[in-house]
Amino acid sequence: MLILGIDTSCDDTSSALVEFDEGVKKTGTPRVISNVVSSQAEIHARYGGIVPELASRRHIEMIWPVVREALGGKELEELAAIAVCAGPGLIGSLLVGCSFAKALSFSKNIPLVGVNHLEGHILSAFIENSPEFPFISLVVSGGHTSLYLANGFLDYTEMGKSRDDAAGEAYDKVAKLLSLGYPGGPDIDRLAREGNPRAIPFPRAYLPGSLDFSFSGMKTAVLNYLNEKKNSGDIPVNDIAASFQQAVLDVLLRKCQQAIKKTGVSRLALAGGVASNSALKEGLRVMAGKTGTELFIPSPVFCTDNAVMIAVAGYHRMKAGQLAGPGLNPKASLKL
Ligand code: KG4
Numbered sequence: 133m134l135i136l137g138i139d140t141s142c143d144d145t146s147s148a149l150v151e152f153d154e155g156v157k158k159t160g161t162p163r164v165i166s167n168v169v170s171s172q173a174e175i176h177a178r179y180g181g182i183v184p185e186l187a188s189r190r191h192i193e194m195i196w197p198v199v200r201e202a203l204g205g206k207e208l209e210e211l212a213a214i215a216v217c218a219g220p221g222l223i224g225s226l227l228v229g230c231s232f233a234k235a236l237s238f239s240k241n242i243p244l245v246g247v248n249h250l251e252g253h254i255l256s257a258f259i260e261n262s263p264e265f266p267f268i269s270l271v272v273s274g275g276h277t278s279l280y281l282a283n284g285f286l287d288y289t290e291m292g293k294s295r296d297d298a299a300g301e302a303y304d305k306v307a308k309l310l311s312l313g314y315p316g317g318p319d320i321d322r323l324a325r326e327g328n329p330r331a332i333p334f335p336r337a338y339l340p341g342s343l344d345f346s347f348s349g350m351k352t353a354v355l356n357y358l359n360e361k362k363n364s365g366d367i368p369v370n371d372i373a374a375s376f377q378q379a380v381l382d383v384l385l386r387k388c389q390q391a392i393k394k395t396g397v398s399r400l401a402l403a404g405g406v407a408s409n410s411a412l413k414e415g416l417r418v419m420a421g422k423t424g425t426e427l428f429i430p431s432p433v434f435c436t437d438n439a440v441m442i443a444v445a446g447y448h449r450m451k452a453g454q455l456a457g458p459g460l461n462p463k464a465s466l467k468l
């Protein structure tokens with residue numbers, strides 16, 4: 133069963149062709165045939181963040197070339213469904229993917245499925261692995277930082293979320309303060325390896341009694357530190373990167389441990405762009421080893437935004453009979 137995935141929720145135009153094995157076990161094991169991502173990072177880099185209007189315009193230019201490349205010569209008639217991300221995300225960006233998917237679906241009479249981007253990230257755990265339910269999912273991206281208890285396909289309980297900035301957003305904002313590239317996460321990840329994570333005591337918002345997160349205070353603390361240091365001429369960029377990253381990771385690790393303890397579930401899946409952070413992965417591996425937790429971390433291409441995860445979520449929605457029609461409208465703040 134072939135499913136075409138499409139994601140234009142933010143600043144990447146993505147499309148993927150995924151085949152689902154409906155064989156003996158009927159598990160819907162995905163086989164990735166193609167995974168095409170056209171990044172807009174270069175366009176937004178000079179502004180240090182995403183410019184929504186530029187993002188939508190670029191999606192319009194790239195959507196057909198990206199989908200055509202993902203199809204790789206397969207005929208549209210061979211598709212069992214088209215799965216498209218319907219939110220949350222930037223509304224102008226989402227509209228491009230949804231309008232395109234609706235047009236394809238209508239013109240060729242192919243079933244259409246609307247997919248929540250966050251469900252896509254949670255189910256990215258199934259692209260290369262097959263965790264048993266229930267498992268805890270930490271989604272850490274540029275737009276979201278949330279902890280879910282995944283009870284089954286299509287059944288998720290939100291245990292906590294960021295009350296302000298997402299972890300990736302904090303990385304990007306701190307990178308901008310340090311005049312690094314965009315998106316800033318990979319640069320901070322790299323520089324932090326050369327710095328001392330205990331050099332600067334940036335605050336950690338643990339929010340006792342809650343599994344929620346807060347990262348905006350850390351970003352402000354970095355800004356205040358830079359303002360204090362401004363006249364001394366010596367800005368220890370590596371130490372700032374390492375200390376900021378340590379503060380973020382301390383909070384993420386503690387919340388994961390608390391979620392495991394609270395639920396008694398010792399399976400943890402990581403998802404979202406920040407899940408490709410080397411220190412986070414290492415920290416989680418150590419924690420998992422100590423607590424006997426089974427850890428599922430996708431390859432970096434499946435951590436960052438991609439359409440394979442949209443196809444996987446679309447497959448399960450379709451199996452549950454949840455098809456969309458021409459009335460499918462994206463929502464910027466679509467709830468899971
Ligand atoms: O999941 P994603 O591709 O898009 C959203 O749905 O937001 O995540 C992008 C975010 C950006 O904020 C980027 O800086 C961050 O993921 N990121 C990282 C790393 N690679 C990407 N953050 C920390 N360390 C990394 N290695």
Ligand code: ZN
Nearest residue numbers: 249273436437
């Ligand atoms: Zn995402």
